Amino acid sequence: MNTREGLLLYCFKKFNGERSLSGILHLINGKKTSQTLSDGHLFELSFLFAVFPGLGREEFEQTVNHLVEAHFVKKLKDRYIISEEGEEQLTKFLKERPYIFAFNGLRYRDAEMPFSRLLAEYIQALSYSTRNVYDFLPATRDPVTHFRVKRIFPKRQERQAVAGRLYEEFFALLSKLPEPYAEVFVLKLSRYGRTGLTNQQAAAVLGLQEEDAEFNFRFVLHYLLKYAEGREAVTYPILNRLVNCLEVNDPLTVSAQKTWRLLKSGKSMEQIISIRRMKRSTIEDHLVEISIHRPDFSIRPYVSEQEHARIVTAFQQLQTKKLKRIKESLGDDISYFKIRLVLGRAGDRNETGRSIK
Amino acid sequence: MKLADLLSEKFGYRDFRTGQREVIEDLLMRKDVLAMMPTGTGKSICYQLPGYIFSGSIIVVSPLLSLMEDQVEQLKRSGEKRTVALNSFMDFEEKKRVLHRLSSYRFIYVSPEILENEYVINELKKISVSLFVVDEAHCISQWGHEFRTSYLKLASCRSALGNPPCLALTATATPEVRDDIREKLEMTGCSMHIYQVDRPNIALTVEQYTEHLDKLNRAIGLASTLCGPGILYASTRSWAENLAEHLRQRGTHRVAAYHGGMENEERLLIQKQFLNDELDIICCTNAFGMGINKPNIRFVIHFHMPSAMESYVQEIGRAGRDGKKSLAVMLYCSGDEEIPGMFIDHEFPEEGQVLHCASLPAAGRESFAAMLERFEMNESARRFLVYQFEKEGYFANEGDVLPEDAKKRILQKIRSRKAQKRKKIDEMVEWIKGDFCKRKRIAHIFHEELEERPEQCCSFCRADIELFFQEDSQQQLQTEAPINWQKELKLIFNQESDDQHEELGSSTADPADERQRITH
């Protein structure tokens, strides 16, 4: 089973037939809308945001059909549900990829390419200059990357020592991963004596599919980012220094960021609607996004404590994330907006008191 | 200091190559110079060396971002830090930083588009400019094969900078294009240095087929038996991929495709692998080649014909820059000329699109350009339209539609430009099919006298293609060592064991000895 099939199975399991195929496609090809972002959060699939950027509908549907034909997924009317056989396959798939959850599309989607360019150029320069060779073409043509590398590149007398430490950091991190990840990663880098390989070439050398090779590489980037900026950053000081050159992005859509700034400046929802000349529903989408990604945002002005409790109870009793069913059980005075706010808050922090699995 | 001393001190060459000294001497006398020199013969020395003599900065207009950056990198690697490239892809902060210290740069590379920016011009006005260089100057002529409208503004730009002497450089330009360059750049009393298009060390062969499959088999057969490294040109991305795949299936592993549809990073990797002799064959579109200076390319095969003789001469000119015997093969199958014919149609806006745009009330150049992006129109068609509308004064009269007569002029221009381009294709086809010495005909097209024919001249003169085959045709046996990432990681960070370390660490030697460890 290739990476795309495996991860799709995972999506089907998590969505559990509660979202359409489009919902899944938009999540994995990275269409940044309020809907995708809040779905990702609600179904604990944010980490797969943009896992296959640029994946087209046709190719996507082919993979889905393939999963259906293999009986890993059952089609019920227009919804898709993972089968028992699918569950088995999925367990096997995940077991072979123990660190898959280090992938974090939502957080690192925008940082991965700049990070990849930075690593490529920094490491190549280190690889040559520690051998006193200076006549080489830089690994990228990106002036921003040149600038960043120039800013943090060690002085001549420190280079061998930095290379040694960076080697240790990479060795420690890559050793924890299954071999195919480490292999793709080292092959993609350019060093003294060998130019890095393209995805296609790396795939050919390792006997992988091109998309898998590309995923493996991006996975390692995410994994490195996670360890280089997370709690363990002190263990990996050189990598941490590299990552600190980048701006790791804001998961909010640009439009929601604007709304958030207005909110913080004390504007009410009504005022924002008129300032931004946008539909109420759009601003509501923004608030749902904000409720997910800004822990300092309080949903209380929009949902009373008592309403909050009613929504949580309904959610726990019905055991569904289908808004329509929750709404029907609650009656007219609770709007979809309120339900989405509460469920948005639910996600990882489990304020509903029950983990969503 | 003598010029030759400066040449060896700054660039490490002992001798000038043909024409360089003559061009430089004219420039030092503050003359305008038009120099036509085949690619790879060191055109850039012509302005880089004067850079160390003149007191002011040297501005170099270059049409391609990649070309520009290659030049800047080369200069920096040779120790010239006072070099910068200004282009519209720089981020704002970076641009601001550079613009504020312009006078500290010896060489300022610019794209023609960024010279349209008033702010940039104003900053450039503040510094002293000793020389205004226009690279790929044929782009200024609509008779040429790579016309770019943004080039037409260079004359006014140069005069805004106080009319510094101008050096126009090109690799291939017919006499009428040369006249056009001088006129459009307002180069008065211009001194001309024209060096030959003919490259005696490249044998020119043409083969014609009636069946496409025969041609394909021949291309694959040749590419895998000819002595490399070599380039295979195709006209589309999918054909470039296709040819690479065919070759791989035939057991030629060190081959890769290169085209505009690939990610920048991936293209750069392929280019570097080829330069470092890690690849033997590149299957590419014409996106590959500009600014690539690889001396030992042994063959160039055209699987599809280019759209003009100028492009053809430029593309085969990438072979044999080291002066050694090399081969150019043109493979033609009846009907091949239809592909470049189709490209011409896409290069210009359709009549309906012109009429539609003309009927809209004018609202600024920027928003017009932005609107065009939503049309199904390629970039050169959009640039053409913006330029023509601007020329007709459309943006100066906000709220007005384009007048009838202006509309007619533009449509007429499209028709005549398309006709010109078709003529170029016809010329190419005629060269392919004609019973004459191919070399003599090229000389004739570019108004050169052919002094003598080399022994391996062309297919008409019975050049022997087998002389270019690999000596022992047992292809490079690929021993694919299994990948060991731990070992790779050590190599990357120079962490080999001590004895090995010494051997590598001491060297500024050829990294090639290591190359075979991993093949692809």
Ligand SMILES: [Zn+2]
């Ligand atoms: Zn001949």
